[in-house]
Amino acid sequence: MKYRCPTCKKNFDNTADRQEFFPFCSSRCKLVDLGSWLNSEYKIAESPVNSVNQDVPLRQTGKNNTPSEDSEANH
Numbered sequence: 001m002k003y004r005c006p007t008c009k010k011n012f013d014n015t016a017d018r019q020e021f022f023p024f025c026s027s028r029c030k031l032v033d034l035g036s037w038l039n040s041e042y043k044i045a046e047s048p049v050n051s052v053n054q055d056v057p058l059r060q061t062g063k064n065n066t067p068s069e070d071s072e073a074n075h
């Protein structure tokens, strides 16, 4: 029976020695698929970090505009 590897789109026979990789044609394709799935998860988690980096200059100026503790020290 011929199967199609979801990773490399290659047709392969699901022989006994490939059962552990099914539905992938090899351990490499199985790991690649798992890695790409994890990478997509990480990208979703990292996308807010990238926007934060763009806001860093604004946040630094914001810190300078909050002298609440300094005014209390002057009293």
Ligand SMILES: [Zn+2]
Pocket: 005, 006, 007, 008, 009, 010, 024, 025, 026, 029
């Ligand atoms: Zn493959």
